[in-house]
Structure formats: structure tokens, C-alpha cells
Amino acid sequence: MILITGATGLVGGHLIWHLLQENEQVTALKRANSDVESIKMIFQCYGSNPEEYFQKIIWREGDVENFSSLLSAMEGVDYVYHCAAIVDLGKSSQRLMNVNAGGTKNVVQAALQRKVKKLCFVSSIAALPAGNKLDVIDELTPFGENETISLYGESKQMGEKAVNEGIAQGLDAVIVNPGVIIGYSKNRTGSGELFKRVKSGMPFYTNGITGYVNVQDVAEAMILLMKSSVRNDRFILVGENKCHKDILQKIAAGYGKFRPFIGMRKSLIYIAWVLEILGKLFLTCPF
Numbered sequence: 001m002i003l004i005t006g007a008t009g010l011v012g013g014h015l016i017w018h019l020l021q022e023n024e025q026v027t028a029l030k031r032a033n034s035d036v037e038s039i040k041m042i043f044q045c046y047g048s049n050p051e052e053y054f055q056k057i058i059w060r061e062g063d064v065e066n067f068s069s070l071l072s073a074m075e076g077v078d079y080v081y082h083c084a085a086i087v088d089l090g091k092s093s094q095r096l097m098n099v100n101a102g103g104t105k106n107v108v109q110a111a112l113q114r115k116v117k118k119l120c121f122v123s124s125i126a127a128l129p130a131g132n133k134l135d136v137i138d139e140l141t142p143f144g145e146n147e148t149i150s151l152y153g154e155s156k157q158m159g160e161k162a163v164n165e166g167i168a169q170g171l172d173a174v175i176v177n178p179g180v181i182i183g184y185s186k187n188r189t190g191s192g193e194l195f196k197r198v199k200s201g202m203p204f205y206t207n208g209i210t211g212y213v214n215v216q217d218v219a220e221a222m223i224l225l226m227k228s229s230v231r232n233d234r235f236i237l238v239g240e241n242k243c244h245k246d247i248l249q250k251i252a253a254g255y256g257k258f259r260p261f262i263g264m265r266k267s268l269i270y271i272a273w274v275l276e277i278l279g280k281l282f283l284t285c286p287f
């Protein structure tokens with residue numbers, strides 16, 4: 001049996017759909033107030049019978065911050081896909097650490113106690129070094145001297161550390177580091193924020209390039225890795241490297257909105273967002 005954490009999120013929802021297509025028995029972790037209906041909307045993107053597939057999911061209640069709830073959820077489970085996290089590059093809070101780092105440690109320790117056969121942890125490219133300007137990085141690129149990392153990236157790094165400690169204690173695991181994941185999700189957290197902002201008419205873009213990947217490719221890669229003999233390794237999942245400007249302007253075109261046209265340095269983007277909010281209070285952009 002398979003357990004998925006973060007089942008109601010972008011990655012979890014699409015992953016469940018792909019696993020159900022392979023007739024796998026899927027158990028999904030949800031919190032007391034999780035919006036499980038959001039999964040039906042993801043299923044609707046794939047086919048006309050979301051309800052039939054939704055009914056196949058076995059729900060178990062739990063929270064990654066609560067170790068004993070994970071231990072109960074993993075009873076009889078052979079394979080764990082750990083997708084639960086707070087996805088927020090801008091947030092600086094202890095909760096980010098508790099859920100992404102502490103939560104992953106709990107998942108790993110519960111998996112060890114329940115003698116789970118293999119675990120797949122979804123990390124992020126945010127946990128990797130940024131590289132210099134046009135450098136292309138890979139899984140082995142070291143951090144540069146004085147290179148800084150976001151708190152979110154640090155929390156995912158600590159999650160990876162917890163998985164590696166689990167591996168040292170006998171757990172079989174794989175780690176994936178997806179780029180910005182693009183795909184349908186009702187809740188519009190994580191990368192969905194990008195769409196929400198552009199849809200609301202954001203005039204700013206940051207300079208720079210990053211990796212993007214389709215959520216379906218992420219789900220398929222995770223399943224392939226879990227079914228393969230590959231273990232104790234990590235893989236960057238990126239479909240294409242794109243300029244932020246190109247991506248934001250494509251999204252704007254898709255929504256029929258004006259295209260972001262003011263380039264900002266990353267360090268100024270938060271000021272830009274404040275200006276944008278203030279601007280909306282006083283004027284309507286004519287573009």
C-alpha cells in the first residue's frame with residue numbers, strides 16, 4: 001500500500017491520479033480541515049469521471065508535525081511519497097521550518113519504525129545553489145562561498161538532511177528537486193501564487209532565469225523512481241529553463257491581462273509588490 005502526504009496539494013493531487021491509473025491502492029494523509037474536494041478538480045482535468053477515482057482514495061487523518069499520527073497513518077504502508085510542505089519562498093517563519101524540516105524528520109522516523117520499503121521526498125531546486133548568472137547547475141554543484149539561501153530553501157535542505165539520516169539508518173529513499181512546478185491546482189498556493197499575481201494584473205517582473213517543470217512529468221518521474229531499483233540518490237526535475245519575464249508574460253497573455261513590463265532586481269521585488277498594492281488603491285493600470 002502507498003501513502004501520500006500533501007495529497008490535497010498540486011503535486012499530491014496529480015500524483016494520486018497517476019497512481020490510480022496504475023491500479024495502485026492509494027492512502028492519502030489529510031488534516032482535519034483539509035479541502036479534499038480540491039482533488040476532484042484536479043481529477044477533472046484528466047477525465048470525465050473524477051468522482052469514481054476520488055472514491056478509491058483511502059483517507060487517513062494526520063499532520064506531519066504530529067509523529068504519532070504519522071505512525072498510525074503508516075500502518076500497513078509499503079511506500080511513502082512525502083509531498084506535504086509549506087511552499088513559500090517569501091515567508092520567514094518558524095512554521096516553515098517546523099513543517100518542512102521537522103515534519104520531514106517525523107515522516108522519515110515513522111517510515112523507519114513502520115519498516116517502509118521506500119520513500120520519495122519532494123525537495124526543491126530552492127535547496128540547491130543558485131549558480132552564477134548563466135551557469136547551469138546539477139545535483140553535484142557545490143554552494144559558492146558566501147552564497148545565501150532562502151528560508152524555504154534552507155527548510156528543504158534540512159528535509160533532505162533528515163532523509164539522508166534515515167538512509168544511514170537503513171531506509172531506502174529517493175529525493176527529487178523539481179523546478180517551479182506548473183499545473184492545475186485549486187488552492188493556488190506555491191507556484192499557483194505566480195498565476196494569481198499575474199491574473200490580478202502585476203506590472204513587475206524580476207530579471208533572471210529558473211527551471212520550470214510540468215506537474216505531470218514530476219508525478220511520472222516520482223513513480224518511475226519509486227518502481228526502479230534506484231535508491232539513495234537525488235534528481236533535479238526540470239523541463240526547461242526560462243526567463244522570469246517570458247513566463248510571466250506568457251501567463252498574462254493566457255489570461256488576456258496586460259503583460260508585466262517593469263523589470264526589477266530580486267532584492268527590490270518586495271518593495272515593488274507594496275507599490276503595486278498601493279497603486280491599485282489609487283489607480284487602474286491603463287495597459
Ligand SMILES: NC(=O)c1ccc[n+]([C@@H]2O[C@H](COP(=O)([O-])OP(=O)(O)OC[C@H]3O[C@@H](n4cnc5c(N)ncnc54)[C@H](OP(=O)(O)O)[C@@H]3O)[C@@H](O)[C@H]2O)c1
Nearest residue numbers: 006008009010011034063064084085124180181189190191
Ligand atoms: N509548487 C512548486 O512550484 C514546487 C516546486 C518545487 C518543489 N515543490 C515541493 O513539492 C511539494 C508539494 O508542493 P505543492 O506545490 O503540491 O504544495 P501545495 O499545493 O501548497 O500543497 C501543500 C500540501 O501540504 C499539506 N500540508 C501542509 N502542511 C501540512 C502539515 N503540517 N501536515 C500535513 N500536511 C500538510 C497541505 O495540506 P492541507 O490541504 O491540509 O493544507 C497540502 O496538501 C512540496 O514539498 C514543495 O516543497 C513545489
